[in-house]
Amino acid sequence: MSSPSISEICQFIKDDLDAVEKKLREKTASHYDFVDLAVQHVIEGGGKRLRPVLLVLSAKACGYDGEDAHTLAVVVELIHVASLVHDDVLDEAPIRRKRETLHSKWGNKVAVLVGDYLHARVLSMLVARHADDPAMSILSDATQAMCEGEVIHAYKNGDFNISQDDYLKIVGLKTGRLITASCMIGAILGTKDEKIIQALREYGEAVGAAFQIIDDLLDFVADQEKFGKQSFSDLREGKLTFPMIYTREVCTAEERTTLEQVFNADTEPDSAIEWIEALLRRYRTQAHCLGAAQVYADRAKSALAALPDTPAGRALQQLADYVVSRDW
């Protein structure tokens, strides 16, 4: 039986997600036509809205059902979208979420600056909140951690010998912290119970790790049409991600030498892609990644045991499995 899709899981919070979409557009509107055009191009690009979904579900699972969850969902999504826009500049990705990326449409300058504009919007939404709101420090810490993770990752990009653990620590900063923040902020809207808040923190950390491992895997196996990105793009950019790190650890010394040559070559690795695909099959890399991601998904589900049984809590359970089974 295949797992339900994210839209099936989220059917019962459709009104909330529509409200988040509306507010996303409102909060990013600019008086300046061109700024508005560029920003809406990114916002309307859509995506799974995983962080808003996690935030709204976490809030509901902790008994909160008000509008502030929508506002905070907008903030986390904007932080995420801003980082995507900058990532795409850095990666020179031509396509994201099935649309042309900003920098390929309007050039690097506009893309860097639109990312900065979104950060400015986050700043203004956050400073409008109460000073004692814990969401503010959680989000500013997460934003900082994301940047630190990105800087370290950019710097370590050329390190062929990074371990699975070190890699997961870096992506825990880059991707995990904002996902975790989304869950915690949702929780805090509904409860003061530290046990519950910590449970949703653990849930977020584990879901974040599972999400990243699958994201990395999909770059190697996904159908470009469905996933909305170029496949093998990480490899093309000389990025060593989880599947390759695992494969490098388990393959023979001779294979490792060839892999390192492909990885360090200045040319596009097109000619090597068949060889790499065979290597990944030989070491059952896909199964290893799915297994590793499922361990995290199971850890996420266990953490939820601390929560009362609610539709939102059950949706969070399903989301943990969805993150592993998704094909885009």
Add this chain to the structure above:
Amino acid sequence: MSSPSISEICQFIKDDLDAVEKKLREKTASHYDFVDLAVQHVIEGGGKRLRPVLLVLSAKACGYDGEDAHTLAVVVELIHVASLVHDDVLDEAPIRRKRETLHSKWGNKVAVLVGDYLHARVLSMLVARHADDPAMSILSDATQAMCEGEVIHAYKNGDFNISQDDYLKIVGLKTGRLITASCMIGAILGTKDEKIIQALREYGEAVGAAFQIIDDLLDFVADQEKFGKQSFSDLREGKLTFPMIYTREVCTAEERTTLEQVFNADTEPDSAIEWIEALLRRYRTQAHCLGAAQVYADRAKSALAALPDTPAGRALQQLADYVVSRDW
């Protein structure tokens, strides 16, 4: 008689400026060695610290002499430095403040991300403040305006026919708003008198315009060794700035056609630089820019008439003239 230098003007607030430097380093420290190395490379690059100086002087001129001026001075300088780091990526500038720029030292990725890291630090410093602190909304508005100005400027970069007024509006967003915010925030620390706060707003706007006109001019006339940047770099990047916009408006139709060809050429304009230098001399462009900047400096000084006579107020007067007479 030559005007006093910025360090002569600021001699009596040296202790404050030292405290700002110390806090700048503290607030940008990262647990991660490489992040720290890259960030400190930018911070220690120095610069005039014009925004901290304006903030501290504005505070003192309004009767405030406490530490919060140092904290806010750090915030405005970080917003400024973050925008410089991103500008340098966009402009591909090899040198800034006489040092290698981050992106030429460590690549574009690190530079974009260090800028983002500095923004994250600003976010965390701002969310730690009282919610009713007007500095928060002034700064978040200024940050947004800077981005909007940058996006519009990046988009309008190819517009050969931009007017002096439209140009000054864009740079009013890009440069002026943060300078104005620095003055207003300083004022608000010391006074609730709207007349005084508005006087420092007008002062900031006028100083910002004078500063930008001279900045643009220095790119054409400055000695590279002294100014710390490549000269004619704006022109090389196809950027039309104030001196060229003025010259384009006053020159003959024939000269305008040649100028447009140089401006639109894909090649470096080295061969055309002598011709442009002659054109600038013919139309006394330097004198026009100095005159235009002095009009703003005089407007800034007039605005200060609303303030009581204090050493800080007199230093603000001198700074307005310094902005026009500076040669770097």
